[in-house]
Amino acid sequence: MNQKLSEHIMGLIKSASTDLPPDVEQSLVDARDRELEGSMSFSAFDAILENTKMAREFTTPICQDTGSLLFYIDVPVGTDTDPLKRSIQIAADRATREYLLRPNAVDPITGKNSGNNIGLNAPYFHFHQWERDDFRFRLMLKGGGSENVGTQYKLPDAGLQAGRDLKGIKKCVIDAVFKAQGKGCAPGIIGVGIGGDRVSSYELSKEVLLRKFGERSEDPVLAEAEVELFNQLNALGIGPMGFGGKTTVLEVFCGKYHRHPATFFVTISYMCWACRRKTLILSKGDFDND
């Protein structure tokens, strides 16, 4: 393990858990200002914003469900990733003891909570080698309530009359957000993974949630679909917490993978308004102990 790296990661966890990214916060301010003052939805947004400010001020978790820790890490070619994992686990353990994280790793068979967010596949690591010589650590804290409303469709879908085309994809997304109602702590940020196999489709639907607000898909067709879906989903009228209102989603991000000719998956990941994600870029010298 590497102590310097652990400290950097500790800072990353602290920042993710207690300090909502500025693009997310701004979008919540805009959402509040679209609602009628004094309405239930206005007061919901007001409480959300007040909470966000207090969490930053007191360095306490924005939400008590500090989520699962999902690390997306880009490393120089040939990096040994095991020491990185260990340093991150030490940071997660410390962050739990300092109340920045709630113990959220539970053994599904014994029911025992590990107490420090470390367990089998916890934290979750997604390593990727790149041609640069620095390291990028992207952390997402994904809450359980929003994770539970995520879902996967298999096209064609007879019930939705959704075929294997863009129209069919859109129907899946609208269906998923409608069914979620306020339960994933609306307004949500919607990640859509199109194609791939079942696993990679889910993975993609999460990874697109790391994008900054306003960052459209590089694929022009998907970029347009994102904007269209954004308007359609907000026309549902679910509103914050499902109280009814003008804002049901804050963003829609789509991504695609090539699929097997026989399969067509559309996967929706729902991120709650407490969209906690932070990035840290380090060069080797920043945490080299020797």
Place this chain on the structure above:
Amino acid sequence: MINLKTPISEEDIRKLRCGDVVGLSGIIVTARDAGHKLMVEERPQFLDEYLNGGIIYHCGPVVKNENGVWSFVSAGPTTSIREEPYQAAVIESYHLRGMIGKGGMGAKTLNACQHFGACYFHAIGGAGTLIAKSVKEIINVFKLEEFGTPEAFWVCRAENFPVIVTMDSQGESLHERVEKETAENYQRILSSITA
């Protein structure tokens, strides 16, 4: 804003209507899945003094212990529907006057609210820090060892805990209403895609 303090009388709870903004004060007990299961299957008596006319909060808080004193660091609501199989029985057997949570609950709970006089209060999901500040004191904790921090029964004293009534004792549910309204929008939007 309407201010209410536990223990709450049936008369007072029956005055509340969906959409009312309420500040709750007094004793509130957190309980999640393990807690509800226990209350129904074993009906422990250690909760009676806190739950008679009282409120259960669906919450798994981040908790701090400094020099032997507990406090909430972050304590927003968790999804309530998971307690739907148990909630009606808990309302009846403990004489509960309400639950705080998020996402609303189902027909069985709504029925129990109407029958026994209780309300469902919606807190702002994710507002962990804001709500933790309205919890002034932790009075007791049960089953901490066995259930772990998020699932334990935390007995706390709140002041002006901000909530909105979304299921009342008249059989009204804001969730049902919004679901109905949004279902119409949903159908309209879906068919506009086919066109």
